[in-house]
Amino acid sequence: MTPKKNNISLFIKQLPKNIFSGFVVSLIALPLGLGLAMASDAPAIAGVITAIIGGVIVSILGGSHVTITGPGNGLVGVTLVAITTLGLESAYAAIVCSGVLLMILGFLRMGNLADFFPSSAIQGMLAAIGLIILGKQFHIMFGHKISRENTIDYLIEIPYTINDALHYENTGLIYAAVAGVISLLIMVFYSKIRNKYLQLIPAPMWIVLLSIGFSYYFELVLHQDNPIAKDYMIPAIPSFSEITTQLPEVSFLNVGSLAFWGSVLSLTLIASIESLLSIKAVDKLDPEKRRSNVNRDLKAIGLGTIGSGFLGGLNVVTVIARSSVNVNNGGTNRSSNFFHAFFLVVFIVLFSTQLTRIPLPALMAILVYTGYKLASPDLIKKIFSVGKEQLIIFFVTLLSTLKFGLIIGISAGVLITIIIHFIINKNVTLFLRHWVKPNVLMFREDDAKSSYYVSVKHFCTFANFYRLKQKLDAISEENDVIVDFSMCEFVDHTVMENLNNYQGTFTKKGGHFDIVGLDMHDADSKHPFALRKTVPVPKFFGYNLTKRQENLENIAIDYGLEYSPDKNKEVGFLNEFLYFKTKQANYVYNELIDKSKDVKLFDIEFSEGEFIAKEVIRTSMLHINLNISAPVFSLDRESLIDKVYALAGFSDINFEKHADFSKRFHLVGENQDNIKAFFSDDLVRFFESNPYYHLESNGSSLLIFSKQRIASTKEIKALLDFGKRLKSVIS
C-alpha cells in the first residue's frame, strides 16, 4: 500500500493554485451564468446564483476532484420550456423537485445512468440542445429579437435576420449587432491565438471587459449615452443585499399537473446526463488521474439544485468547459470550485451595477458559440466516419428532439439504435434471449504476469454495457487487462468508444488494456462498428509529400537523420512530462530521428480539454534521451505572467551567482537542491547565450519546443542545432 500522504499540509500547499484557478474560472462563469440565465428567460442573476450555490455545496460535499459546477448549457432548452409553460415561480418548484430526484439517483447509485444511452443518441441530443441555444440567441446577437413557437423556425429564419441586420437604419440596433458580431469573432479566434497575455483572461471575460470599457468610453470621454439600443442591454441586476433579502417565491401550486412533472423529468434527465458526461470527461483531464465518486457527486448536485431552486437559481450541473479551464489553470482539488463561487460573490458585491453595461448581443454571442460547439459540423464528420448507421441515430435523435422535446428525442434515439441493431444482425432473439444474462466473466490469470481477463458473451451494446463496466471499474488501472470478445457476436459503437476511454486511462496510469477476439468478426463482416473501430485504415501520405515534408526530407539527408512522415501513435514517452499532464497526445508525425535514436524531432498533435471544450493543437517538438538521470524541472522565459503565477505558489528557482539567468528564466521543479546542482555554470551560460526555448525534463529525457505551432524548416534547423549543442553541454 502507498503511504498515506499528509493531506492537510498538501491541501494548504496547493491552496494558492486553487484560489488562482478558481479566480480564472469565475471570470468565465460570470458572463456565462448571466447569458445562460437570460437565454432560459430567467432573471440574469439566476445563473450566477446557481454557480455560487453549486460551487459551495458541491465543493464541500461532492465526490469529484477538479470539476466546476454551475448553470449548464444543456439545460437552457428545458428550463426555457419550464419557465414559459409553468411560469417562473412554478419553474423554481420544478427545479427543487428535480434536485430531489437527482439526490435519489445518487442514493440509488445511478451514477452509471449516462451509460444506458447509445453514444450517438447522446451526441444527437447535445447537438439538438446546441441548435436550440444557437437558434434562439442568434437573432438576439444580431439585434433582432423574435419569438417563435418552434425551434426549427428560429433556425430557418437565421438568413432573414442576417439580411435584416445588413439593412438596419436604427443606429442603436446597428451598434447592438456589431457588438454581437465582434463578440462572436472574439470567441472564435480566441483559441487560435496562443498568446500568453491574451490567454490570461478567458474570452468571455474579454467580451465583458471590452463592452464595459466601450460603455465607459461613451460616458466619460464622449459624454454621450451608450449608443446600443436600451432593449439590448442587460436588464437591472439586483445588488447583493437585494438578492439575499428578497428571496423569490417558489410556488408548488402546479405540482398536480402533467406539464410540471414533464419539466421535472426533463430537467433531471438532462442535468444528470450532462453532469455525468462532464465528470467522466474531466476525470480524463485530471493531472493526478483520480477517480471521481459519481454517486456522491450526484447527491451533492441534487442538494445544490434544491438550494439553488429555493434561492432563485437554476439547476446545478457539472460543466465541462469551466472544468477544463480549471484544470488548465492548475486547479487540483475541489477548493477551486469553492473559490470560483467565492469570487462570483465578490464580483456581485462589487460590480453588480457595472454588469448592466454589457450589451445583450455580446453576451448571446458567447452562447451562440457554445451552441455551435455542441452541434459543430466536425462532430457530424466524426460520427459519419464511425458509420452511416450512427449518422442515422444521430439525426433521428437530433430532429425528434428539436421537434418534440428532449424526453421524446432521446427515447427515439434509443429506439432507433435498438432497431438498427436488430437489422444489422438480422436477429432479434439474440438480444431478447440474452439481455438479462450476466454475460461478463472476469478472472485473474494465475500465471506470473497475473493480468485480469474479461470475457464477454453473446452481445455487448449500450443496453448491457453496465455489466462490463462494473467489472472493469473493479480493476485498478495499474493492472493489465485483456477484454475478449471472441464469444461475443455483436459489439456496438457505444461499447467500443467507452472501451477506448478505458484504454486511455489504463495507459495513463501505467497499466495495459487490450481488446482481443474481434479479428474473427472482421472475417464474417457482421461487425461494422467493431471493424472500423479496431482496424483503422492506415493512411500513407508518403506518396504525396507536402512542400514542408520535402524540405524536412532534405534536412534529414543533410543532417544524416532518418525521416518518416507517417503518423506514429506511440506517444507514451510523453506521458511523463509535466506539460502533458493535462493534455492528451494523439500522435506524432514528420519524425526526424538521429542514428543513435536519442534525438528525435517531430510534429505532434495533442488536445487540451475534453468533450465540447476540446481544442486540438499541433506543435513541433524535440525529444532528447539523456542516458543519464536528471532532476525533473521545467525551464521557460520569465514573463509577467510567471510573476503572477509566482504569487499563486508556482515558485521560481533562482541562482545567486547568475543574476541575469535568474531574472530572465523561469525555472520550476520539485527538488530544488538537485536542480541547482544540475544547472552547472556551463549550462547556465549556455542558456544565457542562446535563444529562449521551453525546456522540460522528466528525469531521463528532455522535451524542447518554442512556440505552440508547427515550426518552419528554418526553426527546425535552429531547434536541432540547439538540442545537439545542449546535449553536448550536459554530457
Added chain:
Amino acid sequence: MINNIFHTIGIGVAFSPNLKANIYEAARLSLFFESKLVLIHVGDQSSEKEQQILDILQPFIEENLNYEIVFKTGEPVDVILSISEEKKVSLLILGALQKENFVKYYLGSIARKITRQAKCSILLLIKPSVERLPCQHVVVNGLKNPKTKQTISAAYYVSHKLQSKKITIVEEITKQEVAVSVDDDKSLRKSVIVRERIKLREDSRVKKIISEIPEAYTCGIQTKTQSIFGKRGYSIGHYAQFVRADLLVMNAPEKTSFWDRLFPHDIEHILSELPTDVLIIQ
C-alpha cells in the same frame, strides 16, 4: 467412499439419428466405470427394435459389457425417472440438441424436466460421437456448499477413470460477497483487498477438500484453482467454455421452483446454454 460411485448407468434410447453415438458413449462410459448399463426405451417392445440396439452394442458386448434393455410405454419423463429409480441407476445420460448451423447446444424440454427432477447424477452430452474423444480437462465448481466435497471427489474419480490430465476447481466470487461497491480510488483499493482475502480463504478451503481425497485418484492429475468474478452458476459455464474444458462437473441444484425458472440462476443458466458436457452430481 469413492469405490465405484456410478455402479449403474442409465440412458434413454430413442430411434433418432444420434442413436448410435449415444449408445456408444454410454457403453464406453460403462466400461470405464465398470458399471452396468440400463438402456431405457419409451415405447412398445419389439424384437426389431431390440435387435437394432443389440447390433449397435455388439462391439461392447464382446468386451463383457453388463447391460439390460427395458421397454415401457408412457409419458417419457415419468418412464425414465421411474425406471431409473427402480433399477437404482446412479448416473443418467442425456443428449443435448444442437441448434442448426450454430455451435450452440441446449436441452430439449424432456431432458430439462428430467434434469430438474432426477434423484441421481446426470451427464449431459453435447456432442455424442461414435469415436472416442479424449477428455483432457475437467472443470469443477468449488462453491461453499455441503455438496461440494462430494462433487469434487466425484470429479477426481471421473478424471481418474477417464484419464484426464487436468482439473480446474473454480470458486465463484459474487459481487455480494465482495460487498464493497467501487466508487472512487479509495473504495477500489478496499475492494481489491477484500477480493484478495476472499480468494485466499476460498483457496484454502478447496485445498482442504482436495487433501481429503485418496491420493490414488489425485496423483497424475494437474490441479489448479481459479477464482472468477461473475454470477454464480452462470459464469462457471462461461469459464468452462472459455478454457475449452471437456467436462464441467457441478453440484446438483438445491431445489428449483417456478421462480427459479422465471429468474434463472445456478444450474438453470447452464441448462439454457450448455457450454460443454456437464456432469451434475447428486
